[in-house]
Amino acid sequence: MRVLFFSIFYCVALGISGAFAGQVTSCGNPDEDNNCGPGCYYSTDLKKCEICGSGTYNDGTSVSCKSCTKPNGAQWEESAGHTTDSCPWTITCEADQYWKGRVCANCPEFHNSNSTSVKGYGEEYPEPNSDICEPTVFTLTLEKNLTNFAESPKEAYVKYGVGFSKNKNGPWDEDGPGVIPSFNWWQDFVGYYTAKTGGTRRFNEEGYVERTGTTSKTFTEDTTLYGHWNKVLYTVEYYRDSAMENLYTTRSCEMGNGGCEALKPGNGFVGSGNTIFDHWVCGAGCSGEFYPDNPEKNIIPEPSESYGLDNPIKLYAYFVKCPAGYYCLPGQGKKECPMGTTSAEGAAVAKSNCYMNRGPSGTKFCDDNGCFTFPGSGKIMYDPS
Numbered sequence: 001m002r003v004l005f006f007s008i009f010y011c012v013a014l015g016i017s018g019a020f021a022g023q024v025t026s027c028g029n030p031d032e033d034n035n036c037g038p039g040c041y042y043s044t045d046l047k048k049c050e051i052c053g054s055g056t057y058n059d060g061t062s063v064s065c066k067s068c069t070k071p072n073g074a075q076w077e078e079s080a081g082h083t084t085d086s087c088p089w090t091i092t093c094e095a096d097q098y099w100k101g102r103v104c105a106n107c108p109e110f111h112n113s114n115s116t117s118v119k120g121y122g123e124e125y126p127e128p129n130s131d132i133c134e135p136t137v138f139t140l141t142l143e144k145n146l147t148n149f150a151e152s153p154k155e156a157y158v159k160y161g162v163g164f165s166k167n168k169n170g171p172w173d174e175d176g177p178g179v180i181p182s183f184n185w186w187q188d189f190v191g192y193y194t195a196k197t198g199g200t201r202r203f204n205e206e207g208y209v210e211r212t213g214t215t216s217k218t219f220t221e222d223t224t225l226y227g228h229w230n231k232v233l234y235t236v237e238y239y240r241d242s243a244m245e246n247l248y249t250t251r252s253c254e255m256g257n258g259g260c261e262a263l264k265p266g267n268g269f270v271g272s273g274n275t276i277f278d279h280w281v282c283g284a285g286c287s288g289e290f291y292p293d294n295p296e297k298n299i300i301p302e303p304s305e306s307y308g309l310d311n312p313i314k315l316y317a318y319f320v321k322c323p324a325g326y327y328c329l330p331g332q333g334k335k336e337c338p339m340g341t342t343s344a345e346g347a348a349v350a351k352s353n354c355y356m357n358r359g360p361s362g363t364k365f366c367d368d369n370g371c372f373t374f375p376g377s378g379k380i381m382y383d384p385s
Contacts, residue, residue: 107133176208271319
């Protein structure tokens with residue numbers, strides 16, 4: 001009789017509640033054993049049947065609700081009255097993860113993803129969604145690697161295992177981004193390398209990958225590459241005179257370094273009379289003065305585009321008189337006269353030309369032992385002997 005009563009009660013309860021398969025929306029009265037039927041439980045406090053809450057179910061075989069099944073880390077969705085172990089749950093896989101089928105797992109190396117939520121029902125787990133793991137996009141900073149031209153570094157992008165692009169969002173070309181410097185500045189661009197000097201070439205002169213085993217997979221982080229160039233030289237001519245008729249020597253400088261240091265003359269480089277070399281003056285192809293003894297004022301600029309590489313930069317020597325108090329050696333510059341002696345401007349070409357002036361009543365010399373007066377007038381010439 002009890003079994004028949006429960007069966008009739010269950011059918012009536014489902015019919016009255018308007019329930020759909022696996023879930024009821026209301027509960028009837030309990031039977032004499034306090035069974036409330038599927039999706040419900042008997043509340044001892046309220047002395048009546050209540051709907052099973054979120055995360056629980058009752059298949060009709062128990063007075064109380066049972067816990068539904070869900071994976072670790074999942075959260076129950078608001079849903080009541082379940083008659084089977086099919087309570088809805090949601091689990092959030094964090095950024096750089098994907099749903100592997102039963103758990104969240106890390107994306108493969110050098111792949112990433114946004115956080116995503118997946119939904120299941122009890123032991124009904126959704127299918128894996130590994131396709132949300134996209135290959136990582138790295139930025140390639142392409143330095144021109146020339147100091148003589150104001151140009152910002154260019155950028156390209158590499159999608160790991162896929163290819164290259166000029167744009168961060170593609171399209172992707174496995175052959176390379178095709179990015180090269182805008183201006184060559186009289187030099188032939190030969191490609192982008194892993195180091196400013198030396199290193200390994202990654203892109204050729206057209207901005208594409210060399211077919212030597214270098215692939216997009218070798219870029220696993222944001223990377224800076226450096227442009228390399230064929231050597232191009234310009235000529236600097238040094239003259240002894242401002243008329244630039246008396247050539248002293250010719251030197252070559254390499255383009256792409258922002259300029260080169262002016263030559264420091266050798267011992268045989270002398271001016272007329274008692275004059276010494278002081279600095280170079282630009283006579284053609286540039287402007288300014290260049291001092292070999294002053295690194296901050298000694299860089300000859302590279303030729304301007306309008307001047308051209310076929311025209312040499314011309315510098316001429318500027319000589320000055322040997323200053324007072326110094327003696328000047330050809331090609332060695334000025335040197336201070338020994339203590340107590342001096343020299344006239346432009347007069348001393350050797351240490352022996354330094355002198356001491358005698359006083360009108362003689363010259364007094366003193367040391368720790370006393371003083372004495374050297375009589376006479378005129379200069380006392382320096383003579384170490």
